[in-house]
Amino acid sequence: MTSANQRVTGRHVQPFEREDEEAEADSKSERNECPECGAAGITNEKRGETVCRECGVVLEEDVVDRGPEWRSFDARDKAEKSRVGSPTTEMLHDKGLSSVIDWQNKDAHGQTLSAKKREQMSRLRTWDERFRSQSAQDRNLKQALGEVDRMASALGIPKDARETASVIYRRALDEELIPGRSIEAMATGSLYAGARQAGVPRTLDELETVSRVERKEFARAYRYIARELELAMEPTDPAQYVPRLISDLDLPEETKQRAVELLEAGKREAVHSGKNPVGLAAAAIYAAGRLTNVDVTQHEVADAADVSAVTIRDRYTELLDADDQVA
Numbered sequence: 001m002t003s004a005n006q007r008v009t010g011r012h013v014q015p016f017e018r019e020d021e022e023a024e025a026d027s028k029s030e031r032n033e034c035p036e037c038g039a040a041g042i043t044n045e046k047r048g049e050t051v052c053r054e055c056g057v058v059l060e061e062d063v064v065d066r067g068p069e070w071r072s073f074d075a076r077d078k079a080e081k082s083r084v085g086s087p088t089t090e091m092l093h094d095k096g097l098s099s100v101i102d103w104q105n106k107d108a109h110g111q112t113l114s115a116k117k118r119e120q121m122s123r124l125r126t127w128d129e130r131f132r133s134q135s136a137q138d139r140n141l142k143q144a145l146g147e148v149d150r151m152a153s154a155l156g157i158p159k160d161a162r163e164t165a166s167v168i169y170r171r172a173l174d175e176e177l178i179p180g181r182s183i184e185a186m187a188t189g190s191l192y193a194g195a196r197q198a199g200v201p202r203t204l205d206e207l208e209t210v211s212r213v214e215r216k217e218f219a220r221a222y223r224y225i226a227r228e229l230e231l232a233m234e235p236t237d238p239a240q241y242v243p244r245l246i247s248d249l250d251l252p253e254e255t256k257q258r259a260v261e262l263l264e265a266g267k268r269e270a271v272h273s274g275k276n277p278v279g280l281a282a283a284a285i286y287a288a289g290r291l292t293n294v295d296v297t298q299h300e301v302a303d304a305a306d307v308s309a310v311t312i313r314d315r316y317t318e319l320l321d322a323d324d325q326v327a
Contacts, residue, residue, distance in 0.1 A: 039204065039288030043111055054300040089158075090166040095139035098132050103127050120177050137173065141181060147212070148194075154210040155202050157195055165194025176203050177228055181221065184212045189222035195233055203278055205306050210301060238272060239263045241281035241305070248304045251285070251294055258288035262319045269322035275315065279307045 034041060039054035043063070058295050087097040094175035101124055105113045113121065133139045145166055153164045169190040172178055178186055188211040192307040208215040226233055239260050246256045262284040266272055272280055282305035289296040298309045 003055050033058050059245050066246075071076050090163050091118070091145055091172065093145055094132060097189060099128065101128050123287050140173065140178060141170070144173075144183050144187040144190075147184055150192050150208045151188065151191055151207070155206055157191070157202065157225040158198070158200060161195045161198035161200050162191075163194075165199050167193040168193050168197075168229065168231070171229055172225055175228065177225065181211055181224075182217060185218045185221040186225065188213065188218035190233075192218070192222050193225060193233070196236060197231070199240060201240055201277075203306070222238045236277045236278040238266075240286065241278055242285065244299070245281060245285055249285070249296060249300065251289065251296060255285065255288045255292045255294050258260055258292055259284040262287055262323055265323040265325075266319045271315075271322045276307070276311070277315060278305050279311040280319070281305065282307050283312045284314050284319055 002120055018183065030178045033039075034052035034057055036057050037052065037055045039052055041052050041059045043050045043060075045063070048063040049058055052057055052061065085155060087216060089098065101121065103125070104289045105118045105121060133142050137217065148162060148165050148169065151157075159174060160299070169187060172186060172190065187208055190195070192202065192204070192207055204215055207218065211218055224233070242259050242263070259281070261278065264282065265274070266284070282301045285305075286298055288294075289301075298312050302309045304314055
């Protein structure tokens with residue numbers, strides 16, 4: 001027999017060692033019942049053992065830790081450290097589930113491939129591309145989503161708005177709204193709708209500079225998509241244009257806050273009704289610059305917002321009158 005204060009070998013451990021294990025245990029969620037005394041067991045993930053809390057019987061040993069070897073403290077940190085592959089995305093026609101062969105003709109050590117290997121990789125890329133988009137719908141999606149990503153990159157539209165635009169185009173394709181219409185026009189209309197729904201709107205003039213079709217054509221496509229898919233499109237808030245214009249003009253935060261206050265006063269007085277939201281935002285920035293003693297001209301604001309100086313002068317007066325009435 002072994003005394004209670006001596007170290008127990010085999011299937012038992014010392015009571016004082018058991019206390020250390022309880023203090024050092026990383027997780028106490030997994031519990032088992034002891035077959036000898038019926039007490040609950042406690043798991044020490046660091047040692048890989050489950051030990052009875054009362055008598056020290058080792059209930060389980062050499063437990064395999066199936067979790068990652070790293071720790072994360074938030075969702076973003078976990079996503080960056082995870083090595084199970086890229087997350088699915090609506091911005092790719094296959095949602096990113098297929099393989100991609102790198103276009104660089106180099107091996108894992110960075111060495112250039114031989115001529116024979118380069119020819120072989122070229123054939124593999126060709127067949128991989130064919131297998132990734134076998135149906136007409138896949139080819140349609142691939143072309144359209146590529147256009148959405150290209151235009152969004154040129155306009156600096158964030159990823160969440162691109163995802164929204166991709167979902168809108170997928171819905172249009174599922175509803176059979178695309179056949180007989182330009183893929184580029186429908187892709188541009190989807191991007192315009194996605195940007196508005198995500199709260200980062202872009203004007204039709206801005207989209208015209210990056211689209212492969214004329215403004216009239218993609219504007220018609222947008223109206224068709226919004227009507228058929230019953231998209232809930234609220235009127236664009238002029239304040240949504242303020243941060244981007246402030247950044248382009250390199251104006252201080254105080255001017256930005258004052259411009260938003262002017263726009264809020266204008267909305268309370270219904271000045272924004274029927275007005276171009278970009279023109280209102282530009283006028284608010286110019287007025288805020290005057291009120292905060294920032295040197296910015298009407299033509300500088302007009303060039304950044306792509307509106308006329310006359311529009312700024314008209315809206316500028318209306319916003320100041322509304323602000324005086326609210327005050």
